[in-house]
Amino acid sequence: MATGERLETLLATAGCEADGPSRDVTPPLHLSTTFERGPDGDYPGGYVYSREGNPTRALLERTLAKAEGGEACAAFASGMAACNALITAVCPGGHLLVPHDVYHGLRHVIETTWREWGLRVTAVDYSGDWEEAIQPDTRLVWIETPSNPLVQITDIEAVSVAARARGIPTAVDSTWNTPLITQPLALGATYVIHSATKYLGGHSDLLGGAVVGSGTAVESVYHVQKHGGAVMDPFSAWLVLRGMRSLPARLRVQCASAEAIARFLDAHAMVQRVHYPSLESHAGHAVAQRQMQMWGGMLSFEIDGGRSAALALTGKFRHFRRATSLGGTESLVEHRASVEPEPPTSPEGLLRISVGLEHVDDLLEDLGQALS
Ligand SMILES: Cc1ncc(COP(=O)(O)O)c(C=O)c1O
Structure with missing residues (x-):
């Protein structure tokens, strides 16, 4: 540079x-x-x-x-x-x-x-x-x-x-x-x-x-x-x-929204575990703080009830699209265990989220209504 x-x-x-x-x-x-x-x-x-x-x-x-x-x-x-x-x-x-x-x-x-x-x-x-x-x-x-x-x-x-x-x-x-x-x-x-x-x-x-x-x-x-x-x-x-x-502008919004979503899910009674490095409970929090300038636009969370409960939850979303991949302007949700080759390494009750550029309140409301 x-x-x-x-x-x-x-x-x-x-x-x-x-x-x-x-x-x-x-x-x-x-x-x-x-x-x-x-x-x-x-x-x-x-x-x-x-x-x-x-x-x-x-x-x-x-x-x-x-x-x-x-x-x-x-x-x-x-x-x-x-x-x-x-x-x-x-x-x-x-x-x-x-x-x-x-x-x-x-x-x-x-x-x-x-x-x-x-x-x-x-x-x-x-x-x-x-x-x-x-x-x-x-x-x-x-x-x-x-x-x-x-x-x-x-x-x-x-x-x-x-x-x-x-x-x-x-x-x-x-x-x-x-x-x-x-x-x-x-x-x-x-x-x-x-x-x-x-x-x-x-x-x-x-x-x-x-x-x-x-x-x-x-x-x-x-x-x-x-x-x-x-x-x-x-x-x-x-x-x-x-x-x-436009990467810096996109990523700033995606990271800020991902952080808000992680905190929301972490406090939600239906959610067993949230995987996001900004959370103080995350095992990699201290290393992430050292080597990451932002916490990222990707997170995952786990709910009780295994594959059927996780897949049923994805059916309730209005803004999160059910698709693989990540990093786009649209928020995506994916049940990883069902796309991985057998045997899957991801927990059956885990959903991965790629946070897009929608208004964060719309995304939070969507998660709230789907989990209610
Ligand atoms: C971390 C990571 N590395 C590599 C790849 C492979 O990239 P592509 O799908 O462009 O071949 C992916 C795809 O999802 C990925 O998530």
Whole structure:
């Protein structure tokens, strides 16, 4: 970031550095898949073929790298494509540590595909003796914080320092946080991963993913991006850039509403437990206070009566839409156990909420009437 330029300022003008002959104030969209050589055979525009590099995607990659305090970023067709590219690049024939409650999509691909390719994986609890699981060929330590859907907090700095002391890189899936809430690279992580489908895009209308880090760290990821081919398409990159311009404003409202909802649910007689890091009772409260600038727009809560009671409750909502995913302008509610592969790791009576931009009083009234 330029001197005196705060993250909000960078994001408010995300990618608006284009200054072509028409002097656009927002970036143009480059859909061309191929770029013309000059008479001498060179590529004067710097681009050859869009799988290898595209001006719109490159603009997003530069902007996101800057926002995360990194040097390089590789953007992918989805968050899962980003996760798979990082594992392909960093873990060939080795061992990987993941949190025991890692995003179920990653758990699934590890169990169904990566094990077949010889990847050995140990699921750990980073609040326990996780270092004992490190093996001589552990190639990557994977962190996801807050976790999904139990909103557990991992101390990024402590884990990154311990891993680095053994020469092992750390990757933080920061999808729920965005650079506005936590900056994993500044805390010592080697890579930041995003599903740009969520808060970065912010409008539930695109799929995207990204890996950010130093130039050296991301070099092998670029190789997989270009030759593996799961690149982010130019229109999605353009939409992510547009989404990032309003990210700070959106996230502030979403976090404030999530906090009010968490307090409301915590005090409600029908609710057994609320998972949100601002609550003093939350096991990760102190770490979250240190490493999160806001408490986040995601929370989950548990009620008595298991799956049938939780599903029945979702049927009563008027504002919360019953859908998977998160980070959009609309509030969503999801019964996680029914979308996870068998056996589900989420409690059967748990509902996860992604808080949108509706008026918080409407959301509170909706929860109140559904729980009454
Ligand atoms: C924490 C986290 N990481 C990665 C992903 C995968 O992202 P995508 O759906 O864009 O492939 C998700 C999707 O829900 C997620 O929640």
